[in-house]
Amino acid sequence: MVDSKKLTRSTEDYLKAIYKLEERHGAAQTSAIADVLDIAPPSVSGMIKRLSESGLLEHAPYKGVQLTDVGRRAALRMLRRHRILESYLIGQLDYDWDNVHDEAERLEHAVSDDLIERMAVALGNPRYDPHGAPIPTAFGEVEKLQLIPMTEVPSGVRGQLLMVSDQDPERLRFLASLGLKPGARFRVVTRQPFNGPMTLRLDGRAKDEIVGFELARTLGCAAVAQGDD
Amino acid sequence: MVDSKKLTRSTEDYLKAIYKLEERHGAAQTSAIADVLDIAPPSVSGMIKRLSESGLLEHAPYKGVQLTDVGRRAALRMLRRHRILESYLIGQLDYDWDNVHDEAERLEHAVSDDLIERMAVALGNPRYDPHGAPIPTAFGEVEKLQLIPMTEVPSGVRGQLLMVSDQDPERLRFLASLGLKPGARFRVVTRQPFNGPMTLRLDGRAKDEIVGFELARTLGCAAVAQGDD
DNA sequence: TTTTATATTTCGCTTTATCGTAAAATGACG
């Protein structure tokens, strides 16, 4: 119950995964967790039991789990670590946005809170990481972004790309080659039906770019009113 | 035999410890390792067996162990990591020389070679860490310092402090308060017999400082010829 | 409501890595 018990690598990974699932679907099903972490469902059940006995989450058997306040704080702490680390590696050590994920993934379990705060200070306490994800504060608060998939920006409408997944280096390199970095503004030129590709015109570019549905669906965007900043 | 098998935290710690013992005494006895790592001798025997089966060290039963080339490279790699990390934390993240050890100790097991090299570059490829220890190159070469304990600098002779242990924060703070940082030059004013304290006059200081025998024995020094740089 | 399908949990077991105690083996030395 006391929150000082130090967590293992796996438990930290579980908490992060559960947080992200909760964020998207309100709760986290066993199989969803198993899926994300690439672990067999019975193993997840076992871990859920241990985590709920430690007071990190509430378990409604056969329904799913919810993080407790303690669990959520722990998850947000990991997210902060990950995102500060990515920001630092890119900002101070010349990493590129497509190769920071793995390094951050390992380091987030090893660094001290002190080091993270020093990195944050060195960066000027950034609020977003290089992939556009909001960085939780040291007190465990996060901005909740209201994003829509690029696939839901209507034809003819202007939008802005705000957030991409940091996981797949190849995808990130490809996105960069299209000019699709967080902050990029565009107008949807055409959208094919039946989950077909979309055509975009990025601000400051002379040519349209074509983006497949699967890819576009993973891009967190906001619609931009004309003349909005 | 293939050197690509990734090592665990403990094995890395064993290799470091064995390297340091070898450096000082030519070989590493089981009990000495047990002592340094605070582990029971039979456990060390067990680990020695595993390490020698992995080709990291040669074991002469009942005699001691010697690192193989592979083992030595692995140990030097850890030393490089540790020392680059300490240098980086102090040089770029405003740590002090008395509080970097633990952080480096944890991180050295988690960082990638790539990150270490980036840190080294950011620092201008330093050759010594902030405690005066030589940093092995990425190729596994180290400068072998020929140091003597401060207790062996004769009375009346000038010396230079070159290296101190990074392990004990309190000791480091105390040393700093005396002005005893690597590079500091001094003249031995008096030395009491029977392992008594010594009196030093540090360059640029108006007052003598008294240093106990136990402490002085851990300070790596070089005698300095008059007018030497 | 009964049947069927899907998801979840329980059970029992395995793996990996490490450490420990007690007892046997070895080597060093007087």
Next chain:
DNA sequence: CGTCATTTTACGATAAAGCGAAATATAAAA
């Protein structure tokens, strides 16, 4: 050659996490 300290072997314990098979619960279909 016998004593003593060191080292090794044998055996067991622990902790953390994983898996497959079978039992159970929920949800959907008939």
